[in-house]
Amino acid sequence: MRIYMQTPPVDGSPLRFYQLQIQEDLIDGWTLIRESGIQGGRSSYRETHYECREDAEHALLSLRDQQLRRGFQTTFATSMATAASATDS
Numbered sequence: 001m002r003i004y005m006q007t008p009p010v011d012g013s014p015l016r017f018y019q020l021q022i023q024e025d026l027i028d029g030w031t032l033i034r035e036s037g038i039q040g041g042r043s044s045y046r047e048t049h050y051e052c053r054e055d056a057e058h059a060l061l062s063l064r065d066q067q068l069r070r071g072f073q074t075t076f077a078t079s080m081a082t083a084a085s086a087t088d089s
Helices: 055-068 081-089
Strands: 002-006 016-024 030-038 043-050 073-078
Touching: 002 030, 002 055, 016 055, 030 055, 043 055
Parallel strands: none
Antiparallel strands: 002 016, 002 073, 016 030, 030 043
8 A cells, every 4th residue: 555645736836745655564464654755855764663554544534644644645556465466476
């Protein structure tokens, strides 16, 4: 699952982005990856491990909702089903 968000364009202000992604890891868990920053500039990167996919998805959706309240807009999103079918090909 992946969600990419940006702030709306405003004259004179650089675009900001916020990206959330969930990946299955090699130790029977799930990793939530958060990356945010200025488009084409500096960014920050964080990883958080979760024991089960449901917990990771809940955290991802909670973070998404926080960013929506801050004015970000979703520009790209994939679901776990979409990601799974792409790896099966």
